[in-house]
Amino acid sequence: MTTSPQEQAQTHTQGHPQRWLILGVICLAQLTVLLDNTILNVAIPSLTEELDAATSDIQWMINAYSLVQSGLLLTAGSAADRYGRKKMLITGLALFGVGSLVAGLADSTGQLIAARAGMGVGGALLLTTTLAVAMQIFTPEEQPKAIGIWAAVNSLGFAAGPLIGGFMLNHFWWGAIFLINLPVAALGLAAVVALVPESKNPQGDRPDLLGALLSTIGMASLVFAIISGPTHGWTSSRVLVSAAVAVVVLALFAYWESRIPYPMLDPHFFRDRRFTGAVAGAVLVTFGMGGALFLLTQHLQFVLGYGPLEAGLRTAPLALTVVALNFTGLSAKVMARLGGPVSILLGMVLMSGGLASIAMLAAHGYAGTLLGLLLIGVGTAVASPAMAHAIMSAIPPAKAGVGAGINGTLAEFGTGLGVAVLGAVLNSRFAALVPGAAASLPATVAAAGSAEEKGRVVDAFSSGLETSLLVGALAVLLGGVVATVLLRRAAREEAAALVA
Secondary structure: OEOOHHHHHHHHHHOOOOHHHHHHHHHHHHHHHHHHHHHHHHHHHHHHHHOOOOHHHHHHHHHHHHHHHHHHHHHHHHHHHHHOHHHHHHHHHHHHHHHHHHHHHOOOHHHHHHHHHHHHHHHHHHHHHHHHHHHHHOOOOOHHHHHHHHHHHHHHHHHHHHHHHHHHHHHOOOOHHHHOHHHHHHHHHHHHHHHOOEOOOOOOOOOOHHHHHHHHHHHHHHHHHHHHHHHHOOOOHHHHHHHHHHHHHHHHHHHHHHHOOOOOOOHHHHHOHHHHHHHHHHHHHHHHHHHHHHHHHHHHHHHOOOOHHHHHHHHHHHHHHHHHHHHOOHHHHHHHHHOHHHHHHHHHHHHHHHHHHHHHHHHHOHHHHHHHHHHHHHHHHHHHHHHHHHHHHOOOHHHHHHHHHHHHHHHHHHHHHHHHHHHHHHHHHHHHHOOOOOOOHHHHHHHOOOHHHHHHHHHHHHHHHHHHHHHHHHHHHHHHHHHHHHHHHHHHHHHHHHHO
């Protein structure tokens, strides 16, 4: 049953009576989606052997999910606002469950790729509706803590994916990593139907079908270009064509949204300094963090010699720190004490310091890496919820789904760009120090003729990693400064308008 505008207003001022239980339900659903972003990586050897999958097949198994999900985030958020966030949450869970079942029982690479694409549709609906529902059922005073818990689940999903995947593969066949989603999806469906209130945009704007098509094609093309760059080369026809399509289509999307009376993404949002500040900070922080953490896993495996599961365990302190600070409400208390802009600056200074610590100290063993991970974890716990809250609070509640879609799109875009750019920095530095190096560190080490030569290769990789991490640290610090300046300026303008 859909709640009336009066009931929605009452919920906004008093909070839904079962809001914390509902938050637990939607976080469980979201955790399942996030696990599938990373869980497949550990199953690559099994899939290669049992499905006779080629390298290109493996790439599409991984990318089909992220491409569809990132391409549909804005459209999914808009659909949730128009047709009902509860309906879209149920639809997302159902699609994700069916996709998981098909993936778990797939006996060919084509079936698995198609199933992963279907899971991506469900994942886009879930990622946007969970945050939108959280904004609807909590009071403004409680929203920072709720968003903190929601953000902590993001970190938990990042860390737990490889660990759960490794455990499942040690005890079951590869299909079990998908079938484990089924009881979670079923439990989530039952709980959403019973507990989550329906909410949607009371104005019932006409659907922006062309905007949805353009945003989906544009974002999918952009992410495809970013994903393809490291493998096929940034000047390859695949990358250049998909990047050109992305630029043209996203430009058409921006033009179309500025011309129609019912835009999916209102261009007026970008006139709000709170919104633009949070957007700029979010892109730069995910650029630095996503790229740096991608490189860090290579450092742990290739330089320090840990296996995939051991490397996953050694990155876990980052996620555990985020979870501890957000679930205890400490990060929300920091935000309440310091305010959003200062919290964002403090968090991103800590994150930047953590990346610099890893760059400078990682070569001396795991202790320096651990210090960096803890600093990054504390910074993420403080900055990320404040950033998400700034984005969501700058958008009208009726457009909460679109706001969540923007938040998710920024994370996908920033992370993909970070992996691409920082990976390119690493590769160029590595190639400069080891002329004629192979495309990867393991291949170059294998081709080395002596232990001394292998040592030089590993040292060159470490040097490239240090440079990349320092670039990431600078990007995060810049994001903190930009976001804080714009957010504080917006706050001063709002205060001056109230006085006038």
